[in-house]
Amino acid sequence: MRCGIRRLGFVTGLVASIAFWGCSGADSVSVSDRPDVAFISNNAHEFWSIAKKGTEAAAKETNLKVTFLMPPQGTSEEQRRFIEDLMNKGVRAIAISPNDSANQVDFFRTINQRLPVIAVDNDLPSSEARRCYIGTDNVAAGRAVGKLIKQHVPPGSKFMIFVGKLDSQNAQERRLGVVTELAGDPDKAKEAVEKMNRNEYPVQFGDYELLGTMTDDADQAVCRRKAEDTLTKYSDVKCLVGLWAYNPPAILEAVVSQKKAGQVVIIGFDENEETLKGIRDGHIVGTVVQDPYNFGYESVKLMAALVRGDQSVLNRPDMNAEKQIFIRHRIVNKDGQTLAAYQDEKVEAVEPFHTRLKELKGQ
Amino acid sequence: MKKVIGLIAFLAIIYLLLLAADPGARLAANHFNLGRRIGLYGIISLGAGMLIITGGIDLSIGSVVGLCATLLAMLLRGDRFPRFPFKGWLFDQFNAGLDWLGSLVNFPEHPWAAILLVLLVGMGIGLMNGVLVTKVRVQAFVVTLCGLFIYRGISRFMAEDQVKGLGNQFGQLKSIFYSSEAIFGLPMSLVYFVGLLVLATVFLHWSIHGRYFFAIGANEKAARYSGVATDRYKILAYVLCSTLASFYGVLYLMQENSAQPSSTGNFLELYAIAGAVLGGCSLRGGEGSVGGLVIGTSILVLLPNLSLMLGIPSALEYTVIGGALLLGAVLDEVLRRVGQRSR
Numbered sequence: 001m002r003c004g005i006r007r008l009g010f011v012t013g014l015v016a017s018i019a020f021w022g023c024s025g026a027d028s029v030s031v032s033d034r035p036d037v038a039f040i041s042n043n044a045h046e047f048w049s050i051a052k053k054g055t056e057a058a059a060k061e062t063n064l065k066v067t068f069l070m071p072p073q074g075t076s077e078e079q080r081r082f083i084e085d086l087m088n089k090g091v092r093a094i095a096i097s098p099n100d101s102a103n104q105v106d107f108f109r110t111i112n113q114r115l116p117v118i119a120v121d122n123d124l125p126s127s128e129a130r131r132c133y134i135g136t137d138n139v140a141a142g143r144a145v146g147k148l149i150k151q152h153v154p155p156g157s158k159f160m161i162f163v164g165k166l167d168s169q170n171a172q173e174r175r176l177g178v179v180t181e182l183a184g185d186p187d188k189a190k191e192a193v194e195k196m197n198r199n200e201y202p203v204q205f206g207d208y209e210l211l212g213t214m215t216d217d218a219d220q221a222v223c224r225r226k227a228e229d230t231l232t233k234y235s236d237v238k239c240l241v242g243l244w245a246y247n248p249p250a251i252l253e254a255v256v257s258q259k260k261a262g263q264v265v266i267i268g269f270d271e272n273e274e275t276l277k278g279i280r281d282g283h284i285v286g287t288v289v290q291d292p293y294n295f296g297y298e299s300v301k302l303m304a305a306l307v308r309g310d311q312s313v314l315n316r317p318d319m320n321a322e323k324q325i326f327i328r329h330r331i332v333n334k335d336g337q338t339l340a341a342y343q344d345e346k347v348e349a350v351e352p353f354h355t356r357l358k359e360l361k362g363q
Numbered sequence: 364m365k366k367v368i369g370l371i372a373f374l375a376i377i378y379l380l381l382l383a384a385d386p387g388a389r390l391a392a393n394h395f396n397l398g399r400r401i402g403l404y405g406i407i408s409l410g411a412g413m414l415i416i417t418g419g420i421d422l423s424i425g426s427v428v429g430l431c432a433t434l435l436a437m438l439l440r441g442d443r444f445p446r447f448p449f450k451g452w453l454f455d456q457f458n459a460g461l462d463w464l465g466s467l468v469n470f471p472e473h474p475w476a477a478i479l480l481v482l483l484v485g486m487g488i489g490l491m492n493g494v495l496v497t498k499v500r501v502q503a504f505v506v507t508l509c510g511l512f513i514y515r516g517i518s519r520f521m522a523e524d525q526v527k528g529l530g531n532q533f534g535q536l537k538s539i540f541y542s543s544e545a546i547f548g549l550p551m552s553l554v555y556f557v558g559l560l561v562l563a564t565v566f567l568h569w570s571i572h573g574r575y576f577f578a579i580g581a582n583e584k585a586a587r588y589s590g591v592a593t594d595r596y597k598i599l600a601y602v603l604c605s606t607l608a609s610f611y612g613v614l615y616l617m618q619e620n621s622a623q624p625s626s627t628g629n630f631l632e633l634y635a636i637a638g639a640v641l642g643g644c645s646l647r648g649g650e651g652s653v654g655g656l657v658i659g660t661s662i663l664v665l666l667p668n669l670s671l672m673l674g675i676p677s678a679l680e681y682t683v684i685g686g687a688l689l690l691g692a693v694l695d696e697v698l699r700r701v702g703q704r705s706r
Contacts, residue, residue: 044678069677075626077619084396085671088387103528103621165625166524197523199448215524217625 035092037303038067039296040082042097042122043074043218047245047270047292051120053360054296062304067091074218076100083111092307095134095299097121101169105129116306118299122169123324131306132314132323134298136290138170141269141329142177142243144288144345148267148331149182149239151341152285155207157238160230162251164218164244174243174269175213182206211237220246227254231264239265249274252283271332271357279334279350286333289353293360294327367643368702369695370658377665377687384672393668395550400664402552403614405657407631408638409556409563410607412656415639416567417600418580418648419496420503423510424608424635427488428628430514431481431612436527436622438470438477445523474536478613485609486602488514493598511632518624528621540617552614559607564653576600580648638663641688662691 039055041048052068059066067086071078076099083094094111095118098104108129111117119130149159161178163171176193182205183189192203201212211234216222227240227250240255242248248268252275255264261283268275268287278284305313319325331342336349381388407424414421437444444465446458470477488510495506529537539551546554567573575596578586587593611631616622642659644651666684675683 067674069671072677072681073626073629075623075629076621077615080619081396081400081667082671082677085387085393085668088390088393088396089385089672090387100526100528100619100621100623103526103530103619106531106620167522167526167623167625197525198445199523215625 034063034065035304035307036065036067036090037093037300037307038069038082038086038091038095039120039299040079040094040096041068041070042079042099044070044072045245046272047290050357050360051292051296053362054293054298055300056296058297058300058304062301064300064304064307066300071099074099076104080104080107087111087114091115093118093303095120095303097135098124099168101125116303118302120295120299127323130323132302132319132325134295134302134325135327136170136329137326138173139177139180140326141288141290142174143181144177144329144331144342145174145241145243145267145269146178146181147341147343147345148286148288149178149208149241149265151339152267153208153239153265156209157207158202158209158211158234158236159239159241160211160234160237161213162216162223162227162240162242162244162247163213164216164223164247166213166215171243178241178243179203179205179210182208216247216250218244218246220250223247223250224254227251228258231255231258231260237264239267241267243269245270245272245275248272248278248284248287252278255283271353276332276350276354276357279332280354282334286331288329289332290329291327298325298327367652367655367658369698370641370643370655370662370691372698373691373694374658374662374665377662377669381665381669381672384669388668388672397664397668398553399550400552401657401661402550402554402556403611403618404634404638404664405556405660406552406559406607406614407611407635408642408656408660408663409559409653410604411632411635412639412642412644412651412653413563413567413576414600414604415636415644415646416580416648416651417576417597418583419597419600419604420507420636420646421492421510421601421604421608422504422507422632423488423492423514424604425628425631425633426511426514426518427485427605427608428612428615428631429622429624429626430518430521431485431609432616432622432627433518433522433527433624434484435477435481435613435616436529437522438480439474439529439533440527441469441471442527444521474533478536481613482606482609485606485612488609489602489605490598492605493601496601497594497597515625518622518627522622522624524624526621526623529616530620533617537617537620540614552618555610555614560653560657567653572596577649580645580650582649634663637688641691662688 048070055066055068069082071082079096079099086094093116097120101122101124105124105126108117108124109126112129117130119133121135123133124130153159161175165171179193180186180189183192184206189205192205195203203210214226216226230237231254240251242251248266249272251266255261255266266284268284270287271289275284275287279287302313314323328346330346330348332348332350332353334350336347338347387393411421411424444461447454468476492506492510495501496503541551543551567576575586575591578591579593579596583593615627638660639656640646641662643655666687667680670680670683
């Protein structure tokens, strides 16, 4: 009996102490004059930590409180859970990079009726599902990759594309951009793209032959292994393209381990540290970078205006008729020189780009 | 009941904490969401739990969910299934068989047939797992781990790595499996879960068959020598587990409106097993209860909600969940020992 009482005491003590901790946590959240908004990424990759810096800067300027959430597994299910919980928690606007934009339209339409939703990075295919879109034009960015191939790989060569998952919209758009640029125009690419979707490799695009698309479920080690196997199997492959941030470093490691450095052209996407180092060392010819800082910054600015009732931001001059703001991608190469095939792309040298990136990351 | 007393206390602590964390957590809407999630996770935990009670394990649950959700989406959309990219008589026959199957029923017009087929696929997978484990005597861990890879690969191949969505069709099905609040205003997944709970309680705790489940888990040899058809019951447990996983796949598709072949259901087996083990099922078999499963699942569902309501950075979410679970397990063990000493 005595032990029973002690047990009861132990439990109540624990409840009380944890509840106290909980309450004190709650107090600090409920500051009222700073509206709560949220930013939800589509996965937990480094890319988004740069966007987070952007949201923090904008939050300071606009006196907002931003909850920044990254779903660890990168599924639409987690995002839905976050949104449901955040709405109960009382956020007033949400910026999100939707994981499965095509099929979540109805869900976001109901959310967007209750509070402003801003699509970031991946657009929602309905104007009722979000107030506006901020992000990269992924097809255009893919075309920039295609331009890098045209510039640095001799015509008639074979190449391979590496990307995390193909059921992601940006992966498909980027790949479409790459092959469209190589084929010349969308009409010429169409038939070949269908072949590609049916997995009937190799597929010819203009002067180049695509050997296949390797996926790795967002696992860098798997990507490296597949790149190594590709180099073994196709001794005549001339170019490896990585479309997600960790792909270029994995490809570079594979090329070095197979002693093929200098024989294979590597082209990247995004601004992974190793990718930038590879460009500086001359192992990677170039990468196409987005501007995640401004994804975060601009979306918080927009949310700040919307929660304070200022609808005029939805007519900003940089917004097109579909309410999209495209944040311009750039090519980063070793010396920042604009080469013939780059055409009208913005080009930046790796050194200054890297310095600024490190500042943004607070390193 | 004694066994779960520590768990109930732990669940109560988490719940009180949640109520204290944020005014939003106290809303009916939040409770509705939590109920829906408990219903969903509960269904697979129930399957995993019953299997664990017989001493089995299933690591393929998540992949089965992914396969079934993708398959159902494709059937309902009337998609063409890809052909095997190999030549040869066997593959030609197989491809012809696929064509024949496809022409048999017009699934977009008969969605219930599609759901039935998907549940049968789940059942078939369970049957195969069970036979491989009992008759061929391959370790359950190996059989189902291989299943984890195989079914994930099949879903991706089948869907050609495309997300399969339902658009705004099948409103009636979505209502029946997800959005309707016709039954006491409860979320549909919870309604199904409660129904399944009743059946599972009767089966596990009030029928001789349930006794056999526990007997097999505690000491398979002894059970066999006392005349229990151990293999048959073990196969049944695998079938139940995979069928419930396929049912989860159906509910998932109706809720999310799409299946992502590469990620739908990923890691779900770990949640299912965690829910069951946390709820008092011993991985050595022979122990566990339906009530414990409910509590284990509830704790698993409440923790992420609590983490968000407390405003903990999402990078720390897993750490908070893991730490809290560990704390719960320790608390449970300590209380049990104190209880034994006072007796």
